[in-house]
Amino acid sequence: MRISEAWRVAVDALRANRLRSILTMLGVVIGVAAVVALVAIGTGTKQQIESQVEGLGSNLLLVVPGRLEAGAAATASTMTLDDVDAVTRVVGDRSRVAVTVASGETVRAGSRSSFASMQGVLETTPTVFVRNLDRGRYFTRSDVSTGRRVAVLGSAVARQLFGDRDPIGRQITIGGVRFRVTGTFEPLGQSLGVDRDSEVHVPITAAQRLLGTDRIDGLAIRAPDRERIGALGDAVVAALVERHPDTDFSAVTQEQILGVLGDILGVLTGVLAAIAGISLLVGGVGVSNIMLVSVRERTKEIGLRKAVGARPRDIGVQFLLEAVLLTTIGGVLGMGLGITAALLVDRLSPVPAAVTWWALALAFGVSAAVGIIFGVVPAQRAGRLDPVVALRTE
Amino acid sequence: MTGSPAIVATDVARTYELDGVSVTALKAVSLTVEADDYLAIVGTSGSGKSTLMHLLGALDRPTSGTLLIGGRDVTTLDPGEMAKLRNETIGFVFQSFHLLARTTAQDNVALPLVYRGVPRRERRERAAAMLERVGLAHRAGHRPNQMTGGEQQRVAIARALVTGPSVLLADEPTGNLDSATGQAVLALLESLNSEGVAVVLVTHDKDVAARAHRQIRMRDGEIVPA
Structure with missing residues (x-):
């Protein structure tokens, strides 16, 4: 029998039991849709985090107290601005060093208020990280050294406090202390789970006075090039350890952060796909089951086909194609459903989703393979039926 | 083809294993179906006539003895080769017709050609011609x-x-038909026989059997004198 003929017979058989075919497919549809959608969510999340880490700027070195390793407890910072001066001497360029002391504060302007993340920083922040101003100007080195109470608002804070009015030059209070607005940031969105648009930047000296502390929380350095980033990190850590013999410090690069996050998300995506794969497997068992029922129901037909010259192979191929057709049609429908689900999640929820070609190709290949694997046993059973016995069946 | 016999069975026996007990359905039957034969096999149910027909049609293989169908020794063939042999040399007519329910008359007729690899167009033409031959072109x-x-x-x-x-x-080609229709079907088979196709009827109907050129009576798995 020609293969095109076998396809026609398989399609006819599926149409003869339309409802049963659809219900059988449903198992595969759901399984494939789950794989496609969950892999899309995993991939989308990974891409988003990578772009956020890369969006911070390039060749960044983050210096934090304590050791960065699994299970290590966070260490309270003992760094001060004096340490920053020491680090700056190691780096040799103040414009490449950024520091932060952060605190959640209520910011008011007239009767309006907004809860913002106050970031006490150096004037170097926009050159170390990627932060573009929408209006006005950032503060200067002299603003930092004199502890002047000036502030640059994130776009969300600016909108909440001033609406469409121009905030430049206006007075606000942060934690009850008066500041003057010198600029606003362009919208940046979320970054690693932090809403960058509800930040308010002020000179670190002013922030420390407001908070009654001389600590700094974190230190970031923009290395001149990728090659020297490791050596620079070692030198900075050494300088800090010399000043704080009892404390460990760690310097991590973006690549290291991305590597760790990528590994975690890769495992997570794999686990999600595996769970979805189980439902695909269950769908395959359903296909196998229904094919066995079909073979039994059509025993007489098989007997007749054999009597008029169908070889065991012809019958086997016919039933195998039927199973493969069930799962591949189910696979295509499942891909459609999975893509739709992924797009809806991406559009309607904060969870990002990215459908990739390789995931679709994999889902299609797996569904076809499921058809072959779960169709083989029923097909063999049909092919081996004794024509005498089959013809006698009523 | 005329001259050399269509089927030669020599000392053909068939036993079945049922729950470890061996049951002999056919004991050393010898039979020749000539190329222009019109033969009726009669006997009660359980006499072995169905088993004999399955063997003559290459649907089954004998446990012992030799069976030549179209000059080929069935005992040496695998199931695939037997299917090919059936397709090429045997035509089956069953009591309950065994037509595919969702398939048109023309495609039912064309079915054996599917397994011969005949292209669709030619299949339809040959099926249409054959339907015309049996007077059913309009169906x-x-x-x-x-x-x-x-x-x-x-x-x-x-x-x-x-x-x-x-x-x-x-x-039992007339078993599910009223007598007038049955007569018409037999007349059709007889006209085919006169055109040179060997016809083997399996029946328990004496009147049907009487129309054949010769009869073979089966009892307890053996051919007995008529």
């Missing part, structure tokens, strides 16, 4: 449930003939 597009029993059996005969077999094996 080509109808499904079995739109036809009478007699028409269905004629479709089945057309299907048996479409491959140009040398032997027609008919198992």
Whole structure:
């Protein structure tokens, strides 16, 4: 029998039991849709985090107290601005060093208020990280050294406090202390789970006075090039350890952060796909089951086909194609459903989703393979039926 | 083909294993079906006539003895080769017609050609010609449930003939038909026989058997004198 003929017979058989075919497919549809959608969510999340880490700027070195390793407890910072001066001497360029002391504060302007993340920083922040101003100007080195109470608002804070009015030059209070607005940031969105648009930047000296502390929380350095980033990190850590013999410090690069996050998300995506794969497997068992029922129901037909010259192979191929057709049609429908689900999640929820070609190709290949694997046993059973016995069946 | 016999069975026996007990359905039967034979195999149910027909039709293999169908020794063939042999030399007509329910008369008739690898177009042409031969050209597009029993059996005969077999094996071909329709079906088989196709009827109906040129009576798995 020609293969095109076998396809026609398989399609006819599926149409003869339309409802049963659809219900059988449903198992595969759901399984494939789950794989496609969950892999899309995993991939989308990974891409988003990578772009956020890369969006911070390039060749960044983050210096934090304590050791960065699994299970290590966070260490309270003992760094001060004096340490920053020491680090700056190691780096040799103040414009490449950024520091932060952060605190959640209520910011008011007239009767309006907004809860913002106050970031006490150096004037170097926009050159170390990627932060573009929408209006006005950032503060200067002299603003930092004199502890002047000036502030640059994130776009969300600016909108909440001033609406469409121009905030430049206006007075606000942060934690009850008066500041003057010198600029606003362009919208940046979320970054690693932090809403960058509800930040308010002020000179670190002013922030420390407001908070009654001389600590700094974190230190970031923009290395001149990728090659020297490791050596620079070692030198900075050494300088800090010399000043704080009892404390460990760690310097991590973006690549290291991305590597760790990528590994975690890769495992997570794999686990999600595996769970979805189980439902695909269950769908395959359903296909196998229904094919066995079909073979039994059509025993007489098989007997007749054999009597008029169908070889065991012809019958086997016919039933195998039927199973493969069930799962591949189910696979295509499942891909459609999975893509739709992924797009809806991406559009309607904060969870990002990215459908990739390789995931679709994999889902299609797996569904076809499921058809072959779960169709083989029923097909063999049909092919081996004794024509005498089959013809006698009523 | 005339001259050399269509089927030669020599000391053919068939035993079945049922729950570890061996049951002999056929004991050392010898039989020759000539190329232009019109033969009736009669006997009560359980006499072994169905088993004999399955063997003559290459649906089954003998436990012992030799069986030549179209000059080929069935005992040496695998199931695939037996299917090919059936397709090329045997036409089956069953009591219950065995037509595919969702398939038109024309496609039912064309079915054996599917397994011979004949292209679709040629299949349809040959099936249409065969339907015309059995007087059912006007039923080509109808499904079995739109036809009478007699028409269905004629479709089945057309299907048996479409491959140009040398032997027609008919198992109680009139069993599900009223007597007038049954007569018409037998007349059709007889006209085919006169055109040179060997016809083997399996029946328990004396009147049907009497129309054949010769009769073989089966009892307890053996041929007995008529």
